[in-house]
Amino acid sequence: MWRPSNIDRTTGVFIALLVLGLALVTVDLRASGAGLGGTLRDGTQAVFAPVERGVAAITRPVGDLFGNLSNMFSLGADNERLRQQVADLQRQLQETESLKVRVSELEALLGIDPPGNLDSISAQVLAVGVSEFDQVRVIDKGSSDGVGVDMPVVDESGLVGRVVAVTDTVARVRLITDPTMHIAVRIERTGETGVLTGRGSGPMVLELFNTDASVIQGDLLVTADGRFPAGIAVARVREAARAEVGFSLRTTANPVGGLTRIDFVKVLVFTRDEATVTGLEDQSGLPSTVPTDNGTQSEGDSDQPPSTTTSTTLGGSAP
Amino acid sequence: VKYRRAVATVVIVIVAAALQTTMFATLRPFDAAPALVMLVVIAFARHLPPEGALLLGFGAGLLQDLLAESPLGLWAVVFTTVAFVVVRFRDRMEDDFSLLGPFVFGLTVGGLTLFSVLGTIFGEKTLADVGLIKKIALPALYNMILAAIILPFATWVLGATRRRSSPFQL
Numbered sequence: 001m002w003r004p005s006n007i008d009r010t011t012g013v014f015i016a017l018l019v020l021g022l023a024l025v026t027v028d029l030r031a032s033g034a035g036l037g038g039t040l041r042d043g044t045q046a047v048f049a050p051v052e053r054g055v056a057a058i059t060r061p062v063g064d065l066f067g068n069l070s071n072m073f074s075l076g077a078d079n080e081r082l083r084q085q086v087a088d089l090q091r092q093l094q095e096t097e098s099l100k101v102r103v104s105e106l107e108a109l110l111g112i113d114p115p116g117n118l119d120s121i122s123a124q125v126l127a128v129g130v131s132e133f134d135q136v137r138v139i140d141k142g143s144s145d146g147v148g149v150d151m152p153v154v155d156e157s158g159l160v161g162r163v164v165a166v167t168d169t170v171a172r173v174r175l176i177t178d179p180t181m182h183i184a185v186r187i188e189r190t191g192e193t194g195v196l197t198g199r200g201s202g203p204m205v206l207e208l209f210n211t212d213a214s215v216i217q218g219d220l221l222v223t224a225d226g227r228f229p230a231g232i233a234v235a236r237v238r239e240a241a242r243a244e245v246g247f248s249l250r251t252t253a254n255p256v257g258g259l260t261r262i263d264f265v266k267v268l269v270f271t272r273d274e275a276t277v278t279g280l281e282d283q284s285g286l287p288s289t290v291p292t293d294n295g296t297q298s299e300g301d302s303d304q305p306p307s308t309t310t311s312t313t314l315g316g317s318a319p
Numbered sequence: 320v321k322y323r324r325a326v327a328t329v330v331i332v333i334v335a336a337a338l339q340t341t342m343f344a345t346l347r348p349f350d351a352a353p354a355l356v357m358l359v360v361i362a363f364a365r366h367l368p369p370e371g372a373l374l375l376g377f378g379a380g381l382l383q384d385l386l387a388e389s390p391l392g393l394w395a396v397v398f399t400t401v402a403f404v405v406v407r408f409r410d411r412m413e414d415d416f417s418l419l420g421p422f423v424f425g426l427t428v429g430g431l432t433l434f435s436v437l438g439t440i441f442g443e444k445t446l447a448d449v450g451l452i453k454k455i456a457l458p459a460l461y462n463m464i465l466a467a468i469i470l471p472f473a474t475w476v477l478g479a480t481r482r483r484s485s486p487f488q489l
Contacts (some may be wrong), residue, residue, distance in 0.1 A: 010369040014403045017377045021399060024381075025441055036389040046384035049342075059342035127340035130386040131394070132351060132431075132454040133438065133445050140342070148482025166389070166417045174388065179444035260350055310458030 030259055035316055038165075045138070046167040046304055051125045052138070063278060064089050107192035118229060119269040120147055120154075125262055126170060135200065138163070142169040148228060152268045158233030158256040159223060160181075160265055176234065177201060185234055186224035193224050196204055196235060196253060203252035209278070215241035221253055325371075328363050329477050332379045334453050335359045336386060351457035356383055357430055358462045361423055362473035366404040370405050382484065401430045416467060416489030427459035453481040 007015070028037035036297060047269045123139040141147050143166045165172040177198040185196045185206070192215070194208035208215065217238040223230055234303075235253035266268045335355045343352035360379050364372035380395030387394065404426060412418045432455060438445035448454065 010406060013370050013373050014399065018396055018400045021377065021380070021396035023394040024395065025390045028391035029441060038392070048386060051333065052341050053341055055334065055337040056341035060345075061337065062346065064344060073329070096471055125344070126345040126352075129388070130336055130339050130356070130383050132435075133389070133434065133443075133448070134387045136388050140418075178388075179447045180442075182457070197455065200372070200445070201450035201454070203449070252365050259349075275415075 007057045017243065031290075042167050044167055045165065045170060045172065049126065051141075051165070056126065072253035084150075100211070113282040116232065117145075120266040122183050122264065123147070124264050135161075135175040135181075135201070135267075136164075137173045137175065137262065139173055139267070140169070140170050141267065142167050144168045146269060147171045147267050148269075148271065150191050152223075152228045152232065152270055153231060153265050154238065154268060155257045155262050155265050157237075157258060159228065160257040160259060160262060163267065173265070176255060176257070177204060177259055181222060183223065183228070183234060185221040185288055186230075187213070187215060188220040189216075190219075190293055194221075194249070196221060203254050204235055206235070206237065206241070206249075206251050206253045208241060213241070215249060215251060220256075229268060320473075324477050325364040328367070328375060329378075331363075331473075331476065332356065332359055332382065334384055336379075340386065341378055347451075348461075349457055351453060351461070353461035353465050354431065354458040355462075355465070357401060358423065358426060358465055358469050359473070360402055361426055361462075361476065362466070362469045363407055365407060365409045365470070366473065366477045369406045372402045373404050374397055376400075389438060389443055392444075393437055393441060396437065397430050397434045400433060401426055404429070416470075419470060420463045422467060423470075424459045424463040427462040430456055431455040431458065471489070 024037075028035075031037055057197045074179045076239055099168050107210070121141055121144075125139040126140045127138040128134070129136045137160075139147075139153070147163060147166055149163055153160045153163060159176055161173040161175040161178075164174045174181065176196075177200060179198050179200050181198040183196045184193060186193050187208075190213065192208055192210055192213040194206055194213075197205045197207070199205060206215075206221065215237055217237055217239050220233055221235045221237065223234055233256045236253045238252045238254055241249040241251035320472050330408060335358075337465075339352065339355045343355065346352070356379055360376050363375055367375060380398030383390070383394040384391045384397070408422070412422065430447040434443040435455070439447070445451070
């Protein structure tokens with residue numbers, strides 16, 4: 001017959017630690033990442049940042065050496081691809097110049113500031129997530145540099161993520177590929193809106209509410225979400241969408257930002273309050289088009305897709 | 320001596336976590352990195368007293384939780400379980416890498432799988448990750464390779480040797 005005395009000391013300690021661990025998980029989840037857990041996290045990150053800086057300074061040559069070795073094999077193919085890209089970009093540049101004039105005129109007409117007018121803070125990626133499951137980056141700028149929670153983070157190609165925690169000297173950025181991230185986007189070509197969801201790694205899932213919408217391979221998706229400035233490039237559609245039992249169109253899209261190799265990023269000094277269209281909420285009968293929560297809740301707190309803004313986007317241009 | 324070993328173990332866990340977040344940010348063959356902190360827990364749990372090994376697992380897991388976005392305590396549960404398995408099976412193995420290599424591989428796969436399952440239960444959606452198999456298999460493979468260095472290193476740091484007292488002792 002089983003008795004508690006049958007459990008040896010080691011097993012007893014193991015069970016006690018498991019219970020303690022699960023209790024901590026429960027308490028931390030109930031506090032939604034704030035409270036004691038949040039304080040401890042911020043404190044650890046602040047204490048750990050100098051250690052990471054030191055270790056990074058020592059080990060960077062080793063990482064770079066291996067990185068350069070692996071890059072050598074793909075240099076030829078990269079060269080050819082880049083030549084093609086230069087030719088394409090030159091053509092696009094000519095088209096963009098004429099569009100730019102027209103967009104400026106329209107913006108002036110509508111009184112909308114483009115994302116390019118936002119202040120930004122340049123930062124370097126100091127560290128990555130501590131496990132393969134962490135879709136986060138730690139950057140070397142914190143609240144003392146003006147970085148705040150919820151600010152969007154971009155690289156030269158487009159949206160990379162959003163600041164989720166800040167200490168004085170460093171900030172933690174959750175990548176857009178995190179499975180808890182839902183971003184309202186607009187197809188640049190057609191203006192149709194949908195929701196882009198991260199899947200940890202690889203392509204993201206795009207769901208469109210209009211089942212008759214036209215979605216083709218290569219379509220650029222730009223932000224249409226109150227938490228980000230409108231019009232930042234987010235992803236490109238991988239394949240034409242297909243309707244799923246008549247409720248939504250579903251396909252996949254590749255992030256345009258170089259998420260696996262980002263080194264330098266820009267934090268846009270933007271909070272969702274700036275996305276609020278002044279006076280719109282005051283008008284009865286008009287729905288609010290901007291998420292109205294207080295701005296501190298993370299995507300992980302809710303599975304509800306975000307609502308979309310109705311502001312005009314700046315055609316796919318990253319700031 | 321006991322105190323010095325404990326301090327050395329803590330320092331090595333912290334350095335392993337720092338290496339994981341910095342050096343292995345760029346050194347990522349096939350876009351994956353080893354689960355270094357877990358490997359350090361496995362290596363040191365082979366030599367520490369049973370309760371010490373469990374506390375090491377819990378503490379290292381807690382540190383990883385504090386550096387990650389996962390709920391506080393999730394990695395602690397996983398690493399404590401890993402340490403417990405090591406404590407239960409360590410007497411079956413000597414310093415024979417033909418046994419230890421697959422053991423480290425299996426334990427890393429088990430630990431990461433446990434994290435994925437628990438993470439999904441607690442709302443982290445880890446099982447929804449399209450690259451899940453790669454994120455489990457490749458770190459386990461790298462851990463098995465690195466075990467050839469880390470396991471003897473832990474033995475050297477703790478000044479210990481492991482000899483099984485009985486072939487079938489659990």
